[in-house]
Amino acid sequence: MSSPVAKRLDTEAQPLILGLADDLLEDILLRVPTLADVGRVATVCRTFRRVIADRSFRRRLRSVHRAPFLGFFLRDKFHPAEAPHPSAPSCEPQTYPSPSSPPPTCETSASGISATAAPSWI
Amino acid sequence: MAAPESGDGNNGAARMVTLISSDNTRFEVEAAAASLSQTLQLTILDGGGGGGDGIPLPNVDSATLSKVLEYCIKHAPAAANGGAPNATAVDRAELERFDNEFVNIDQSVLYSLIMAAHNLEIEGLQSLVAKKVADMIKGKSPMEIRRTLGFPDPTPEEQAEMNAHMLEYGWAYE
Structure with missing residues (x-):
């Protein structure tokens, strides 16, 4: 199967980068240095969101950025990673938009943030 | 040869x-x-x-x-x-x-x-x-990325989507 490398190239008034096929966009996004960068790229436009939300991309992304260290259990108590550790921001308790929203589960994808884990869409 | x-x-x-x-x-x-x-x-x-x-x-x-x-x-x-x-x-x-x-x-x-x-x-x-x-x-904010990559200014609808996304993925902005 050959990939449609230039499928959207001719659409006018589009940023040039959107002329790249998804697998080339993925190639670029896999090389931004942090997951936070990927998160901000996802904010930029629908195309980027779609590429980033794709399951195969997330799998590739996971192989580049390992799961962050979230904390450890000691005597049945969970100690989250704290400030000097780079993954500390992912470990802070999250607040949810409204108390009536359903609690997220591990399976929650792009629509919720799980309580302790880092980005739920990974 | x-x-x-x-x-x-x-x-x-x-x-x-x-x-x-x-x-x-x-x-x-x-x-x-x-x-x-x-x-x-x-x-x-x-x-x-x-x-x-x-x-x-x-x-x-x-x-x-x-x-x-x-x-x-x-x-x-x-x-x-x-x-x-x-x-x-x-x-x-x-x-x-x-x-x-x-x-x-x-x-x-x-x-x-x-x-x-x-x-x-x-x-x-x-x-x-x-x-x-x-x-x-x-290291750039979404708006900076847009400018760098030559995106036009977001329409109000796009802006709303961006805001919603930023709210949801707040961890990316710390």
Whole structure:
């Protein structure tokens, strides 16, 4: 199967980068240095969101950025990673938009943030 | 004689091949350089591209192809001896300097290059260009990324979507 490398190239008034096929966009996004960068790229436009939300991309992304260290259990108590550790921001308790929203589960994808884990869409 | 070896230096002229861009420009280049492309390597090993025929590349225009070949010619010697063993620190530093300068070009050229590198399967070039674009993105806010990549100002609808997304993925903004 050959990939449609230039499928959207001719659409006018589009940023040039959107002329790249998804697998080339993925190639670029896999090389931004942090997951936070990927998160901000996802904010930029629908195309980027779609590429980033794709399951195969997330799998590739996971192989580049390992799961962050979230904390450890000691005597049945969970100690989250704290400030000097780079993954500390992912470990802070999250607040949810409204108390009536359903609690997220591990399976929650792009629509919720799980309580302790880092980005739920990974 | 005339063994189709990609010359690693033992006398005589290196084997040359001809590549033809989409706009019909012919490029003559050492087989060793062209062989950085996995796609071309197969054709060349089969004996293609020599003599008068040349290898047509209908997806690559001449401006892009000359840039691609500039990369290949520079990187061919290092690729030929497997990258590491003979390469001195000086050689590596020189290649790195070349690479940095090489990708210091317009975005439109970067995107043409990454497509060409993908088509021709030149892994080093593809990752060099992808890394360059990634570096243009890193550490920036979504609006800065939009400006860098030449997006128009967001419509109110897009702005609302962006706001909602930022709210949801607050961790990316700390």
